[in-house]
Amino acid sequence: MILFTRRVWGFRLIDVIGVGLLIALILSVYLAKTFAGRERGEIARVEAEIATEHNRVRLLQAEVAHLERPDRIEHLSSTYLGLGPVKTTHEISPEALSSVLSAKPTAVKEGRL
Amino acid sequence: MSFTLQSLPIPNWRWIKDLVWRIEHAFERARAAGRAENDTRLRIFVVLAIFSIAFVVLAAGAAKMVIFPDVSRIEAVGREGGLDRADLVDRNGAVLALDLEHYGLYLEPHDIWDVGETRRALLAALPDLQAARLDHALNSKHRSFLVGGLTPTAKAQIHDLGLPGVSFEPEQKRIYPLGSTAAHVIGFTDTGGLGLEGAEAAFNDEIRKTADPRTPFALSVDLRIQAALEDELTKAAQEFHPLGAVGVVTNVKTGEVLGMASWPSFDPNHPGQATDDQKLNRAASAVYEMGSTFKAFTVAIGLDTGVATPDSTFDARVPFHLGYRTIHDYHAAKKILSLVEVFQHSSNIGTARLAEQIGPKRLSQYFIALGLTRPAKIELKESAMPLIPHKWDDDAVASTSFGHGIDVSPLALSRAMGALLNGGTLVPLTIHKLPADAKVAGPRVVSEKTSQQMLQIMRANVTGGSGGKADVPGLSVGGKTGTGEKYIKALGGYSQTQQVSSFAAVFPTDGDAKTDRYFVLILLDEPHGNAATGGFSTGGWVAAPAAGRVIDRISPFLHVQRQANLASLVAQTKPANPGDER
Numbered sequence: 001m002i003l004f005t006r007r008v009w010g011f012r013l014i015d016v017i018g019v020g021l022l023i024a025l026i027l028s029v030y031l032a033k034t035f036a037g038r039e040r041g042e043i044a045r046v047e048a049e050i051a052t053e054h055n056r057v058r059l060l061q062a063e064v065a066h067l068e069r070p071d072r073i074e075h076l077s078s079t080y081l082g083l084g085p086v087k088t089t090h091e092i093s094p095e096a097l098s099s100v101l102s103a104k105p106t107a108v109k110e111g112r113l
Numbered sequence: 114m115s116f117t118l119q120s121l122p123i124p125n126w127r128w129i130k131d132l133v134w135r136i137e138h139a140f141e142r143a144r145a146a147g148r149a150e151n152d153t154r155l156r157i158f159v160v161l162a163i164f165s166i167a168f169v170v171l172a173a174g175a176a177k178m179v180i181f182p183d184v185s186r187i188e189a190v191g192r193e194g195g196l197d198r199a200d201l202v203d204r205n206g207a208v209l210a211l212d213l214e215h216y217g218l219y220l221e222p223h224d225i226w227d228v229g230e231t232r233r234a235l236l237a238a239l240p241d242l243q244a245a246r247l248d249h250a251l252n253s254k255h256r257s258f259l260v261g262g263l264t265p266t267a268k269a270q271i272h273d274l275g276l277p278g279v280s281f282e283p284e285q286k287r288i289y290p291l292g293s294t295a296a297h298v299i300g301f302t303d304t305g306g307l308g309l310e311g312a313e314a315a316f317n318d319e320i321r322k323t324a325d326p327r328t329p330f331a332l333s334v335d336l337r338i339q340a341a342l343e344d345e346l347t348k349a350a351q352e353f354h355p356l357g358a359v360g361v362v363t364n365v366k367t368g369e370v371l372g373m374a375s376w377p378s379f380d381p382n383h384p385g386q387a388t389d390d391q392k393l394n395r396a397a398s399a400v401y402e403m404g405s406t407f408k409a410f411t412v413a414i415g416l417d418t419g420v421a422t423p424d425s426t427f428d429a430r431v432p433f434h435l436g437y438r439t440i441h442d443y444h445a446a447k448k449i450l451s452l453v454e455v456f457q458h459s460s461n462i463g464t465a466r467l468a469e470q471i472g473p474k475r476l477s478q479y480f481i482a483l484g485l486t487r488p489a490k491i492e493l494k495e496s497a498m499p500l501i502p503h504k505w506d507d508d509a510v511a512s513t514s515f516g517h518g519i520d521v522s523p524l525a526l527s528r529a530m531g532a533l534l535n536g537g538t539l540v541p542l543t544i545h546k547l548p549a550d551a552k553v554a555g556p557r558v559v560s561e562k563t564s565q566q567m568l569q570i571m572r573a574n575v576t577g578g579s580g581g582k583a584d585v586p587g588l589s590v591g592g593k594t595g596t597g598e599k600y601i602k603a604l605g606g607y608s609q610t611q612q613v614s615s616f617a618a619v620f621p622t623d624g625d626a627k628t629d630r631y632f633v634l635i636l637l638d639e640p641h642g643n644a645a646t647g648g649f650s651t652g653g654w655v656a657a658p659a660a661g662r663v664i665d666r667i668s669p670f671l672h673v674q675r676q677a678n679l680a681s682l683v684a685q686t687k688p689a690n691p692g693d694e695r
Contacts, residue, residue, distance in 0.1 A: 025172055028176070029172070029175060029176055032176060055213070055214045055265075058211060058212075058213055058214075059213060061208055062208065062211060062213055062288055062290045063290070065207065065208040065209075065290035065291060066290040066291070066292075069290075069291050069292065069294055069340075070294065070336060070337065070339075070340030070341075071294060071340060071343070074340070074344065085341075085665065085666045086669065087586075088585075088586045088587035088588075088665075088675045089586075091587075091675055093674070
């Protein structure tokens with residue numbers, strides 16, 4: 001076979017081809033690994049950033065939940081704003097609005113309703 | 114070689130010997146046959162081909178690993194600080210509990226340059242750190258854990274000290290941002306992330322399996338309802354100074370617990386600092402002789418068995434003897450009462466007469482069917498076993514008909530009451546949120562007609578009976594007061610002054626069987642009357658007002674429409690007999 005008998009620069013053709021393939025393989029693996037490593041580093045950095053931000057978001061969620069505790073909100077709203085649960089007398093359906101307004105025209109004029 | 118092969122002692126190995134001999138002399142045979150050159154090349158080619166294939170496979174595998182790295186391995190590295198438990202949220206998505214990344218502080222004594230400086234700096238930065246513990250870690254021969262649960266801020270402060278030998282590792286810590294709000298519903302975990310109480314324990318496995326912040330675990334409670342319930346319960350406790358107090362709100366159709374409060378409460382972030390009394394979930398773990406709220410069961414059983422109708426009459430003019438007991442009324446009406454009046458006046462005599470007609474067998478069968486003889490069916494592990502009569506005889510009938518001689522948990526009472534009010538089916542209670550269109554099945558315990566009659570009777574008790582203080586303008590509230598005298602072992606009998614006062618309410622009472630209805634229970638253990646109550650500490654005086662305020666506050670959250678015209682009708686209604694609500 002020509003592969004085993006022909007010689008190039010004193011080396012058998014099969015040996016030259018084998019060495020060439022080996023060098024190409026080493027080079028391609030090196031390049032692939034280098035590029036992939038760079039990409040993986042970037043991915044890891046982004047993932048670490050996401051994880052950090054995620055932890056911050058959760059921390060903020062916990063802080064918001066803590067600050068929005070119903071008992072705290074109620075205390076603040078009643079103490080500083082004078083707010084309280086809505087009473088029935090302050091509640092009316094849209095359908096009943098006209099009848100109430102017609103029944104109490106004076107109160108409406110005076111701005112009490 | 115040949116000697117060794119020939120001397121093999123076992124005849125069965127002969128074929129191996131022949132095979133090796135054949136391979137060893139193959140080249141010699143080929144040369145003898147004049148094909149030695151060809152045979153050598155063939156061998157070399159075969160070996161070359163095998164090695165080439167092996168290297169190509171290895172190279173392809175290496176290239177694949179480099180170009181397409183296994184994503185799961187990267188995720189596994191990032192998972193070090195992953196969640197141990199899923200977030201807990203209320204039915205509307207409000208956060209109740211979550212895992213937050215904290216840090217554990219580790220000391221490596223070999224890397225520490227100045228032990229004295231490190232000791233001083235750490236004690237200053239961590240005031241709660243015990244000096245003995247720090248000294249033990251500093252004198253250790255190995256890297257050791259010093260303290261955990263450091264917040265990112267605390268970690269950064271210590272890190273900025275630049276102390277050699279001090280390192281941190283991320284760890285998850287369970288946080289309850291609402292503090293004591295809904296503490297008994299949520300429960301708490303140990304430092305290893307194992308649920309010990311409440312929902313944390315009840316759903317421990319599910320919470321661990323779904324440990325993903327994108328899929329929180331939803332509880333049935335509504336934080337707004339829970340907060341209103343706790344607020345009113347705390348106000349009632351501050352006013353009447355009971356040993357403990359309980360509040361429960363349930364959806365009677367689905368069995369979902371929308372609010373559950375136990376007073377005194379605790380902060381689940383620091384369960385070790387709370388007393389056992391604070392950690393006790395009185396709604397689930399405590400049992401009480403409920404008193405007259407049980408009359409609702411007796412009356413319902415009387416109606417359902419056909420023993421009585423709302424117009425049936427009972428002679429309450431004189432004390433009634435049943436078994437070994439002589440039964441009196443707290444404030445005797447001393448007249449013949451209809452069934453509705455028996456309920457409104459909370460007449461022990463009338464109820465006992467009704468129970469006598471029902472009979473021990475049927476009464477006990479209904480109590481069993483209502484789940485009053487077993488722990489309340491709910492996911493909570495702390496659901497308590499009731500104390501029931503050993504024998505269902507006349508004495509037991511007389512006692513249990515008005516809530517004596519039988520101790521049940523508030524949750525068991527809530528579940529059974531729900532069956533009377535939801536059309537007649539006994540559904541399990543749950544603290545897990547159900548789908549919006551969930552239809553919960555359960556055994557039928559009373560007829561739909563009986564259920565409707567009970568709604569009307571309970572409403573009548575609020576508009577003209579002992580439950581007047583629970584009325585809410587614009588809403589159709591029904592209910593039953595209860596005041597159970599406590600059995601004192603030292604006295605060998607019931608106390609006249611120590612009571613369990615409660616009010617079991619339902620709203621709205623109007624509408625057909627398909628209407629959404631809600632049950633509210635307020636219970637105070639040994640409350641003390643005050644000037645505002647005329648010294649009374651019965652359910653109608655201490656629990657009913659709190660129940661009414663709770664209903665008034667939570668009805669908008671439940672989309673129960675308050676009606677102005679109804680408000681004007683009931684605004685001036687007063688209870689029939691204030692104080693006569695036992």
